[in-house]
Structure formats: C-alpha cells, structure tokens
Amino acid sequence: MKEVACFSALLFVVLVEGQTSQPAHNVQCYKKTTDFDEDFTCTWRPVTPLQNATYKLFYQAPGQHSRHHSICTTSHTSCTVLRELLITTRTIHMWLEVETATGTYRSAELTVCLNNQVKYDAPEIKKISRSSKKLTLWWNKQSEEHRGAVYEISLKQLDHEHLVQETFETNDGQNTQENYTVSLHLEHNTNYEVMIRRRAKQVEAEIWSDWSQIKQVPTELDSQPKVKWKVQKLKKGVRLLELMLEEYSRNATFGGLMYQISTSPVPCWHDMDIVYTESTNYKLSIAASTVNVTVRANNSVGVSPETHITIPAQYLDTCPENRSKTTTNNKKRMELCVVWYRLTGETPKLADENHSTVKSTSQAFEIMNAEMEDFVRYHYFIYTKAKRGKQQITDMCPVYKKEGAPRSSPGSLTALNKTHNSAVLQWEPIPVSEQRGFLKNYIIYILGPNGTETVKVPGSQSNFTMQNLKHSSVYSVHLAGQTSVGVGPNTTETFQMKPNPPTKKGLPSFSVVTVTCLVAFFLMAFCILIVK
Numbered sequence: 001m002k003e004v005a006c007f008s009a010l011l012f013v014v015l016v017e018g019q020t021s022q023p024a025h026n027v028q029c030y031k032k033t034t035d036f037d038e039d040f041t042c043t044w045r046p047v048t049p050l051q052n053a054t055y056k057l058f059y060q061a062p063g064q065h066s067r068h069h070s071i072c073t074t075s076h077t078s079c080t081v082l083r084e085l086l087i088t089t090r091t092i093h094m095w096l097e098v099e100t101a102t103g104t105y106r107s108a109e110l111t112v113c114l115n116n117q118v119k120y121d122a123p124e125i126k127k128i129s130r131s132s133k134k135l136t137l138w139w140n141k142q143s144e145e146h147r148g149a150v151y152e153i154s155l156k157q158l159d160h161e162h163l164v165q166e167t168f169e170t171n172d173g174q175n176t177q178e179n180y181t182v183s184l185h186l187e188h189n190t191n192y193e194v195m196i197r198r199r200a201k202q203v204e205a206e207i208w209s210d211w212s213q214i215k216q217v218p219t220e221l222d223s224q225p226k227v228k229w230k231v232q233k234l235k236k237g238v239r240l241l242e243l244m245l246e247e248y249s250r251n252a253t254f255g256g257l258m259y260q261i262s263t264s265p266v267p268c269w270h271d272m273d274i275v276y277t278e279s280t281n282y283k284l285s286i287a288a289s290t291v292n293v294t295v296r297a298n299n300s301v302g303v304s305p306e307t308h309i310t311i312p313a314q315y316l317d318t319c320p321e322n323r324s325k326t327t328t329n330n331k332k333r334m335e336l337c338v339v340w341y342r343l344t345g346e347t348p349k350l351a352d353e354n355h356s357t358v359k360s361t362s363q364a365f366e367i368m369n370a371e372m373e374d375f376v377r378y379h380y381f382i383y384t385k386a387k388r389g390k391q392q393i394t395d396m397c398p399v400y401k402k403e404g405a406p407r408s409s410p411g412s413l414t415a416l417n418k419t420h421n422s423a424v425l426q427w428e429p430i431p432v433s434e435q436r437g438f439l440k441n442y443i444i445y446i447l448g449p450n451g452t453e454t455v456k457v458p459g460s461q462s463n464f465t466m467q468n469l470k471h472s473s474v475y476s477v478h479l480a481g482q483t484s485v486g487v488g489p490n491t492t493e494t495f496q497m498k499p500n501p502p503t504k505k506g507l508p509s510f511s512v513v514t515v516t517c518l519v520a521f522f523l524m525a526f527c528i529l530i531v532k
Contacts, residue, residue, distance in 0.1 A: 027096060027110065029081070030119040030207060033145040034200055040086065040114060043078040044096060054099040057081070059092045088115040118200035120149065122210035125196060126177070130220050130301035133185040137196065139212070140177055147172045149198045152208070155182060158191040158254070169201065191254045192217040216255030221248065221304035225259065225295045231286070234314050237393035238285040241293070241311060245280040248297065257299045264292040266383045266391050267355040268337030288393055289313045289339045289381045290353065313341060315379045317460065318438070319397040336394070338364035340371075340380035343398075344433050361395060374402040375436040403437030406430050406481040406488025410442065413479050415495040420471035423495065426463045430481045430488070437483030445478040445490070456482075471500040 027044040042057055057072035057079065071086065072079040086092070092114070096107040120142045127138040135155070142149065148170035155164045170178050186192065194215050199208045226246035231239050248257060256278070263273045263286060275284065286293075291311040297304040335357055342352040354371060358364045364382055372378055382395040411428035430439060439459030446453040449470055457464050459481065469475065475497065480490035 027107070028117070028119065028207070029094065029112065029114060030117040031114075032119065032121060033142060034118055034147050034203065035144070036115070037083060039083050040081045040117075041078065041119075042072060042081055045077055046098075050098065050100055052101060055079075056097045056099070057094065058097065059086065059094045061087055061090070061092055086114055089113075113204075116204045117207065118203050118205070119207040120145070120198050120200060120209040123151075123196050123198055123212045125194075125212050125215045128194070128215055128217060128301050130186065130217060133188070134181055135184075135186055135192070135194065135217060135301075136179055136181040137194065137215075138177060138179045139196065141170075141175065142198070146174060148201060150201055151180065151196055151198045153180065153182060153194065153196050154211070155184065155192055155194045157187070158193060186217075189219055189251055191219065191251055216300060218254035218257075218299045218301055219249070219251040220302055221252055221297050221299060224305040224307045225297050227295050227307050227309060229293075229309060229311070231311055234288050237288065239288060239311075239314060241284055241286045241291075243282045243284075243293070243295065245282070245295070247280055252299060255300050257297055260296050260298060262294040266337045266381075267339055267353070268335075268357045268383075269385070269391070286311060287381070287383070287391060288396055290341075313379070313381070315341075315343065316396065316398055334384050336360070336364065337383045337391075338368065338380060339383070340368050340378050342373075343377045343379055368399075369401060372399075372401040375400070375404045375407075377432055377435070398438070400437060403483055403485050405437070405483055405486035406435050406439070408434040409489045409491040410479050410481060411491070413477070413491045413493040415475075415477070415493055418495060418498055420498045420500050421469050422465060422467050423469065423475075423497070424463060424465050425477060425479070425493070427479060427491070429462050435481065435483065436488075437485055439481050439483060441482045443480050443482050443487055443490075447476040447478070449473045469497050471497050473497050 027042070029040050029042040031038040031040055044055070046053075053075065055072075055074055055077070056070055058068050058070055060068040069085070071081050090113065091111055093109045093111055095109045098105040123139040125137055125139050129136045129138075137153070150167065150169050153166045153168075155166075156162070164184055166182060166184075168180060170180075182194075194217055196212045197209050199206055228244040228246075229241060230244075231241045233239065243261065245259060247253070258276050258278055259280075259282070261275050261277065261282060261284070263284065265271055265273060266287060266289065275282075290313045293309040293311060294306050295309070296306045336359065337355060338358055339353065339355045341354075344352060354368075356364070356367050358367065361382060364380070368378065368380060377398055377400055379398045380396065381393060383391050384394050386392040408430060410430055413425065413427045415423045416426055417424045425444065427442075441456045441459055442461065442464075444455040444457065444464060446455065446466060455464065466475075466477075473496070474494065476492060476494045478490040478492050481488045
C-alpha cells in the first residue's frame with residue numbers, strides 16, 4: 001500500500017448511543033526525536049471540560065475493517081504509547097473514544113503515518129547576550145536528539161506591534177547546546193522581547209514545537225555599579241557594613257537586575273562569601289580585619305564591570321576589657337587563623353599584612369613574636385570557624401614586642417582663645433609610628449611668673465585649657481608624650497596673656513572706687529574732729 005504523508009488533524013467526536021456530540025480537538029501522536037525506535041506521545045484537549053471522563057485511543061490498519069486495536073486507556077489528556085504496539089511505517093487510522101456519565105463519544109478517524117510525526121519539546125532559552133547591537137541566544141538541543149533542527153525566532157521591539165522573524169537550521173552533532181546570533185541590528189537603548197520554536201528536519205510532516213518562554217532583552221550594563229558605603233563600629237566581634245547602590249536606568253533593569261556582592265574571607269580561608277540581592281541598599285556583617293568587597297550587576301544579557309572596595313580594619317587603641325573572656329584555649333583543637341598588621345602609618349599597606357593558620361593562641365603569639373620588630377606597633381586578630389563554617393573572632397588587640405619612649409614630640413602646639421587669665425593649648429598627636437609604645441599621657445610643663453606647674457593629660461587627648469593665669473604675663477609651655485618606658489622629646493610654645501580688662505566706658509574699677517571712698521570718709525571724720 002502506498003504510504004501517505006503524516007499530518008496533525010482535528011478530531012471531532014461523533015455521537016455514539018444517541019448522545020450529543022462533544023468535540024475533542026488538537027489530537028496529535030508524535031515522537032520527540034527522529035530516532036526510529038522512539039516511543040510515541042499522544043495528546044488531545046477537549047473543547048469543554050469533561051468530568052470523570054475516560055479516554056480510549058484506538059488504531060486500525062487499512063483493509064482490516066473488522067479489527068481494531070486499543071493502545072491507550074487513561075483519565076488524562078495524554079498518554080505514552082510504546083512503538084511496538086503500533087504500525088509506524090504504513091498509513092493507519094486512529095480515533096478517540098470518550099466515556100462519560102452521559103454517554104460515549106467517538107471522534108472522526110485520523111489517517112496518519114506515524115513514522116514521520118516528530119514534535120520537539122518547546123526550547124528553553126538558557127542564556128542571552130547583547131553586545132555591539134547583536135543579540136545571541138543559547139538553548140539546549142532536544143533531549144537525546146543528534147540531528148540539527150529548523151528554528152524560528154520571533155523578535156519584537158517593546159511597545160511596538162511589528163514582529164521580526166528569522167528561520168535558520170542547526171547542524172547535526174552530539175553537542176547538547178546550540179546558539180544563534182540574530183542578524184537584525186538592535187537599536188541602542190531599546191528593549192525587546194524574543195522567543196523561539198523548532199521542528200525536525202528531514203521528515204515530511206512539519207510539526208512546530210510550542211514557543212519557548214518570552215525572554216525580555218534589556219540594554220547592556222556598560223558601567224560599573226556606583227557604590228557608597230558606611231561601616232559601624234565593632235560590636236560583638238563583627239561590623240555592620242551598609243552598601244548604597246545607585247540605580248541603573250530603566251532600560252538596563254528591564255526584565256530584572258541582580259547585584260552580586262562578594263566579600264573576601266579571613267586570609268587563611270579562601271572561600272568567598274557571595275550574596276545576591278535585587279535591593280540597592282544592602283547590609284551585611286563583616287570581619288574586624290581588612291575586608292575587600294566586589295560588587296557587580298547582572299541582567300539577562302550580561303554582567304557589568306566590577307566595583308572594588310576595601311574596608312579598612314578597625315584598630316583598637318587598647319586591648320578590650322573582656323579580652324581574657326574571649327581568648328580561647330582551643331580545647332577542641334579547631335583551626336585558628338591569626339592576622340596581624342604592622343601599623344607604620346594610619347592605613348597599612350598590603351605588604352604590612354601577615355597571616356598564619358595555627359592550632360592555639362599560644363602558637364599564634366610565638367609566630368607573631370618571631371616576625372615582629374621592637375618599638376613597632378602591631379595589631380592582631382584571631383579567628384576560628386564556628387558552625388556552618390562561619391568565621392568568628394576570638395581575640396583582637398594592639399601589641400608591641402618591646403616598648404620605648406616616643407621618638408618625636410607632638411606637632412603644631414598652639415595657644416588659642418587667650419584671655420587675661422586662661423588659654424587653650426591644642427596640638428597634633430604623635431603619629432603611631434613615632435610613639436614606639438602605648439602612649440599613656442601627655443606631660444605639660446607650664447612656666448610662668450609664679451614658677452613651673454606640671455600637668456598630665458590622657459594620651460588620647462589633643463587639647464587642654466589652662467586656668468588661673470596672670471594677666472599680661474608671658475608663659476612658656478613645653479609638651480611631651482609619655483609611654484610606660486619614658487618621656488619623649490618636647491615641643492615649646494611661648495605666649496603672652498591679655499591685660500586685665502577695663503571697666504565699662506573707661507570708669508575706674510570697683511576696687512579703686514572703694515578705696516577712694518574710704519579715704520574721703522576718714523578725711524572728713526578727721527576734719528570734723530579738729531573743728532570740735
């Protein structure tokens with residue numbers, strides 16, 4: 001018998017046993033690949049919903065009018081039929097019977113050659129890229145299919161009705177992923193929507209798959225994220241970092257935009273902490289030591305350039321009061337990481353950072369002590385890994401291997417706000433690199449008409465108000481820093497106090513008037529006594 005081309009057709013259910021007909025349409029039987037031994041999928045969709053229906057699919061070979069075969073019975077609107085149960089190389093007749101509470105319905109017959117019926121799954125667009133006005137799409141080849149396919153792409157500019165469609169073919173091969181670059185040049189700063197479908201090559205029946213999902217096409221992310229940040233003081237071993245990101249344009253965020261925020265871990269452990277967020281304001285906890293933050297934006301067509309931020313370590317001036325409680329003896333023999341910085345200036349360089357993996361705090365101090373220099377301040381942080389690999393600080397403190405007296409004097413000593421009996425001393429602190437030890441005090445020597453007075457103020461202070469000075473007098477002040485080892489060189493400032501302020505409108509002061517009145521009173525009394 002001569003074979004006929006396979007095709008899909010509408011099946012209209014006709015009445016059996018005198019009931020009103022109920023059509024079931026879009027009935028198809030097809031393979032999902034071009035493989036000869038592939039099983040078949042048969043689907044149908046009733047025009048109106050049917051409650052508690054049973055579907056039976058039959059086929060009959062030509063010339064066998066009295067013999068037919070039931071190949072599928074189900075309550076669903078699809079079923080899988082084994083190839084062995086069907087005649088696939090010749091034309092057959094197929095029909096569907098529907099049993100409901102109100103009767104049984106039978107469709108019209110479908111004449112089809114099943115071997116040519118191939119319908120692929122709808123493609124799923126995995127990735128899109130937009131660059132230099134070109135749009136490229138990636139998707140997976142039909143599962144277990146080694147042949148190429150015919151594809152159709154539909155591209156629509158947002159807010160426009162006009163569709164641009166392109167048809168192309170892919171090559172045979174074992175590759176699992178395919179891609180295509182649309183020939184149309186995309187307009188700058190314009191959004192699009194794209195979808196794709198496919199059908200098998202080298203078969204007579206041209207059955208298109210369903211369309212893929214609609215993929216939204218934003219514009220490229222040409223600029224790096226603009227980031228502002230602020231960090232709070234250390235609290236319970238961590239700091240709260242707030243990142244404030246400037247929003248991208250509406251065209252760049254079309255279809256959604258995600259920020260990827262990566263923070264460097266403690267140097268001993270190399271696993272990056274990565275979070276994704278759609279928010280332009282994000283808060284995260286970071287370590288007390290130096291933290292490097294990388295921010296980049298992602299939309300569906302690409303990735304922006306990266307923004308790099310370095311959050312300096314928070315250094316303490318003195319060891320915390322509860323340090324003895326936080327220092328661990330590491331009884332569980334957990335791995336510790338010690339990070340220490342050489343504080344040669346206000347902002348240590350990368351070369352000033354050292355780190356090592358240790359088993360105990362005593363081992364950490366041994367390693368640091370071997371590397372440290374005398375009279376140089378260091379600051380260390382000791383971390384351990386808590387549950388789920390989270391880093392937790394156990395100890396942090398500034399430290400010297402050996403202390404000495406300050407090497408230089410305070411800078412820019414100045415007497416300000418001078419009056420007839422007071423003045424404010426102000427100075428610049430001795431730099432950490434010049435202190436050569438923990439600065440305990442500033443020693444102030446005040447030399448004036450009444451001798452020398454010595455005053456101590458805390459090392460964290462950079463001003464002092466002198467009281468009860470003598471008007472119009474000249475004072476000489478010497479200022480020096482002091483550590484537990486000794487006092488460093490001093491700096492000197494000489495100044496003169498203002499004169500005693502006059503009374504209002506040039507009148508004599510109250511004391512002068514009082515003395516004058518007393519003298520006049522005694523003279524008058526003396527004169528009266530003589531007259532008498």
